[in-house]
Amino acid sequence: MTNRTTAPFGSWKSPLTAQRIAAGTKPLASPQIDGDEVYWLEGLAAEGGRVAVVRAGPDGTGSIVTPAPLNVRSRVHEYGGGAMLVDRGTLVFSNFADNLVYVQAAGSVPRALTTNSEHRHADFVLDSVRQRVIAVREDHSQAGHEAQSSLVVIALGDGSARELAAGFDFYSAPRLSPDGRQLAWLCWNHPLMPWQGTELWLADVDDSGGLVRARRIAGGDDESLCQPLWSPRGELFVVSDRTGWWNLYRVDGEALQAVCPMKAEFGQPQWVFGQAMVGFTGDDEIVATYIERGLSKLVRIDLVGGAAQPIETPFSALHDLRAGPGFVLVIAGSPVTAEQIVRIDAATGAHRVLARSVDELPDAGYLSVPEALEYPSADGRIAHAFFFASRNRDFEAPAGELAPLVVFSHGGPTSMSASSLKLTIQYWTSRGFAVLDVNYGGSTGFGRAYRDLLKGQWGVVDVEDCVAGARWLAGQGRVDGARMAIRGGSAGGFTTLCALTFHDVFQAGASYFGVSDLQALDDDTHKFESRYTAYLVAPPPERERLYAERSPVLHAERLACPVIFFQGLDDKVVLPAQSEVMVAALKARGVPVAYLAFEGEGHGFRRKETLIRSLEAEAFFYAKVFGFELSDRVEPVAIEAAAR
Numbered sequence: 001m002t003n004r005t006t007a008p009f010g011s012w013k014s015p016l017t018a019q020r021i022a023a024g025t026k027p028l029a030s031p032q033i034d035g036d037e038v039y040w041l042e043g044l045a046a047e048g049g050r051v052a053v054v055r056a057g058p059d060g061t062g063s064i065v066t067p068a069p070l071n072v073r074s075r076v077h078e079y080g081g082g083a084m085l086v087d088r089g090t091l092v093f094s095n096f097a098d099n100l101v102y103v104q105a106a107g108s109v110p111r112a113l114t115t116n117s118e119h120r121h122a123d124f125v126l127d128s129v130r131q132r133v134i135a136v137r138e139d140h141s142q143a144g145h146e147a148q149s150s151l152v153v154i155a156l157g158d159g160s161a162r163e164l165a166a167g168f169d170f171y172s173a174p175r176l177s178p179d180g181r182q183l184a185w186l187c188w189n190h191p192l193m194p195w196q197g198t199e200l201w202l203a204d205v206d207d208s209g210g211l212v213r214a215r216r217i218a219g220g221d222d223e224s225l226c227q228p229l230w231s232p233r234g235e236l237f238v239v240s241d242r243t244g245w246w247n248l249y250r251v252d253g254e255a256l257q258a259v260c261p262m263k264a265e266f267g268q269p270q271w272v273f274g275q276a277m278v279g280f281t282g283d284d285e286i287v288a289t290y291i292e293r294g295l296s297k298l299v300r301i302d303l304v305g306g307a308a309q310p311i312e313t314p315f316s317a318l319h320d321l322r323a324g325p326g327f328v329l330v331i332a333g334s335p336v337t338a339e340q341i342v343r344i345d346a347a348t349g350a351h352r353v354l355a356r357s358v359d360e361l362p363d364a365g366y367l368s369v370p371e372a373l374e375y376p377s378a379d380g381r382i383a384h385a386f387f388f389a390s391r392n393r394d395f396e397a398p399a400g401e402l403a404p405l406v407v408f409s410h411g412g413p414t415s416m417s418a419s420s421l422k423l424t425i426q427y428w429t430s431r432g433f434a435v436l437d438v439n440y441g442g443s444t445g446f447g448r449a450y451r452d453l454l455k456g457q458w459g460v461v462d463v464e465d466c467v468a469g470a471r472w473l474a475g476q477g478r479v480d481g482a483r484m485a486i487r488g489g490s491a492g493g494f495t496t497l498c499a500l501t502f503h504d505v506f507q508a509g510a511s512y513f514g515v516s517d518l519q520a521l522d523d524d525t526h527k528f529e530s531r532y533t534a535y536l537v538a539p540p541p542e543r544e545r546l547y548a549e550r551s552p553v554l555h556a557e558r559l560a561c562p563v564i565f566f567q568g569l570d571d572k573v574v575l576p577a578q579s580e581v582m583v584a585a586l587k588a589r590g591v592p593v594a595y596l597a598f599e600g601e602g603h604g605f606r607r608k609e610t611l612i613r614s615l616e617a618e619a620f621f622y623a624k625v626f627g628f629e630l631s632d633r634v635e636p637v638a639i640e641a642a643a644r
Helices: 018-024 423-429 448-454 461-475 491-502 518-524 532-536 542-550 552-558 576-589 608-626
Strands: 028-034 037-044 050-056 062-064 084-087 090-094 101-104 119-127 132-139 148-155 161-166 170-176 182-188 199-205 211-219 225-230 236-240 247-252 255-259 278-282 285-292 295-302 308-311 317-324 327-334 337-345 351-356 371-376 382-388 405-409 434-439 484-489 508-512 563-568 593-598
Touching: 018 423, 018 608, 028 084, 028 317, 028 327, 028 337, 037 084, 037 337, 037 351, 050 351, 084 119, 090 119, 119 148, 119 170, 132 161, 132 170, 148 170, 161 182, 161 211, 170 225, 182 211, 182 225, 182 236, 199 225, 211 236, 225 278, 236 255, 278 327, 285 317, 295 317, 371 461, 382 423, 382 461, 405 461, 405 491, 423 434, 423 608, 434 461, 448 461, 461 484, 461 491, 484 491, 484 608, 491 508, 491 552, 508 608, 518 532, 518 542, 518 576, 532 542, 552 576, 563 576, 563 608, 576 593, 593 608
Parallel strands: 278 317, 405 434, 405 484, 484 508, 508 563, 563 593
Antiparallel strands: 028 037, 037 050, 050 062, 084 090, 090 101, 119 132, 132 148, 148 161, 170 182, 182 199, 199 211, 225 236, 236 247, 247 255, 278 285, 285 295, 295 308, 317 327, 327 337, 337 351, 371 382, 382 434
16 A cells, blocks of 8 residues: 655645546437437537437447537527437437427438427427337427427438427426327416426327327326336336326326326436436336435336346446336446446346446545435424545545535436535545535435425525534534535525525535526526526516525625635526625625636536636636645636635
């Protein structure tokens, strides 16, 4: 064993540089099975973050299919998802730059199938009998009016389109029966979000390809349905949270019959299209991944006998499942494994890696394995989080020194922090920081009751759980209570700014495109989330009072610790003004503040140079605030503190 160097926490030299993290992390999404080939989407940081379709044959070797500059992403609901479909080597996909739908036959170049860039499409489903695709359309052609959503069909030959269903504010998950004679879909209206209330509809497809006898099967304002899917025999299944947990059901007429009921989540909030946790590996066999107490597991369900058999895997975070005969593809990770696309045998659990989001990992001696925590929060609640202790095989801290803490507040806010390896967290822990990744009240993975803790309490419950976690760790003597920071993006940025403004627990913070003004969020945000605050805070007229109470920008005089802000100038979800007004308010009061804005970045950073700069700038900022020297040479950040 090598001798360890004694150095202050935060100053440790780590092989996990910002350059390595930005260059080595490839976002993976949307695995699909096409015969004996597998396709998926892969983010290419070295190409400005463009997303490409990758194909792998039986030998597992992957190659990029969609040429530059095509960027396979959808902008429906702004968050996208469901951006591509593959069948017998032919791709149908949405291009981010022009919003057009393209088709690319095997061995040929892509051609535009649609012509109107004001029409955005997602969640493609092939209707092979009629040689067309079914999709969700979001029509932005009427200036000054809210975008209109519908289900449409697009002919694969000439791109001609036809509307199938309209009238609801939102549509998702069109799913065609195996014989092509029925179409199921989900829809919902303002002010609901899909994890609050949706409806499952079913219609027959007539000889002309239109829909007849459309009828509502299940759902409503208080029931969230997701993932409708057909069995190979033509039976319809859906996931519902009617018991308080997202479980699987068989549709029987207008009744739902429970399949493998559990106090676990077989669904996730439908922020993006195309998510799946359930699939058929045979006529009467389902393989599903579910979340129990924040951890993912895999199970095989026999629909005839009703038996459910666990499938043992080394993974603790599983999502984006697709099923084939006797196997599934899934994006999987573990505390020591970054996300990867794996093929898992349904009978044995044996797996083969097809793609890795990180090609090369550092030695395990630099990786911190999370500890799942349950700790007391406000009003007797129990909150959940993953705790990562500082870890670096080459260093140890001086005797008696405690590690500084960085609290991670995830976005959404209806999302969750998983246990799979995240190099961004390891960036901090390998330098001597401890990290608390909080699944505050409102997070997914713990049932609807836990998710609904945030109803009317955004900026309160989430903040209390982050604050309580930091205090609890400090009280346990596991971190330095005088050196604690909180960071978050988007909704997590709002939680961060509220924690810094209304509490005195943290000594620094980092806001990534965070919300600071709730009224401005309502005024500027897009259709999908335009009524979300009615649930998170309150409907009118009570909303105005609570907006004023909880918006950090209106209480900037109470924020007294240093903050660094990061903002994409092309962000359409949280506009740059949200950060800029806050920065100006802090500068005016002489509070140390830094602001980094990035051209060409939207809501979430994708470019390699942005990822590097933001991570290094945040580390530089904490080093100045907490008084240690960074081991890395980084570009300095201008920290302004105008005279009082």
